[in-house]
Amino acid sequence: MKTNVRAGVDAAKNGDGADKEEDNREEEEELVKENARRRAALETTVAKFTDDAVPSMTVREVLNVINNQEENAKRTVLFLDCREKEERAVSIIPGASSAEEFEDDFEKQQDDGKETIVVCYCTIGYRSQKKVQELSKRLARSRPDVKAYNLSGSIVAWTHETDAPKLLDPKTRKETNRVHTYGKTWALQSVEYESVVYKRPVFEAVKGFFFKKKKK
Structure with a gap:
């Protein structure tokens, strides 16, 4: 009798274990689908405002330059965070400078013979695209070696990007899984990250594109 009871208990445990594995597998599949949905939505949104006349790089292209020793010997990569202070306080790309910090550091930087790449970013690229337009004109006149x-x-x-360095909390200088996405509309971050948004979003920086009425 005891043997039968024990066998029944073991069978129940094995059944519970199998159910948990199945639940975990289904949950993981859902996360993969959600991540793919967000990435596709991000690409669609970015395509709406992308100006092909403005030089751009994908995250993968930037990482290839950073991780390639041969490219590293020829180029210096600087990150310029074009977001507001409240957004930057949540997290930044490692090594990124604010607009103010960039201007101060750039004035002191000497031409070392290497091409300098300034990679501008914001939430999804709308504001930073505007910054690149302005910055490119200025650099063409004063620093043609900088792009x-x-x-x-x-x-x-x-x-x-799975092999990109984790975002940093600028205050603690430690890795974080939080990212400011400006508003819920742009909360298309990886499922591994938590979205932070403005409590009362000010859409002035982007409404010119997203909310303007089409002229007839």
Whole structure:
């Protein structure tokens, strides 16, 4: 009798274990689908405002330059965070400078013979694209050895690149899984990251594109 009871208990445990494994597998599949949905939505959104006349790089292209020793010997990569202070306080791409910090550091930087790439980013790339337009004109006159590029998909796209360095909390300098996505509309970050948004979003920076009425 005891043997039968024990066998029944073991069978129940094995059944519970199998159910948990199945639940975990289904949950993982759902996360993969959700991640793919967000990435596709991000690409669609970015395509709506992308100006092909503005130089841009994908996260993968930037990482290839950073991780390639031969490219590293020829180029210096600088990240320029074009977001507001409140957004940057949540997280930044490692090594990124604010607009103010960039201007101060850039004035002191000497031409070392290497091509300098300034990679501008914001939430998904709309504001940073504007910055690249302005910066490129200025650099063409004063520093032709420096090229500005917009990071396509910006910090949200960065979260989707699995081998990209984790975002940093600028205050603690430690890795974080939180990212400011400006508003819920742009909360298309990887499922591994938590979205932070403005409590009362000010859409002035982007409404010119997203909310303007079409002229007839």
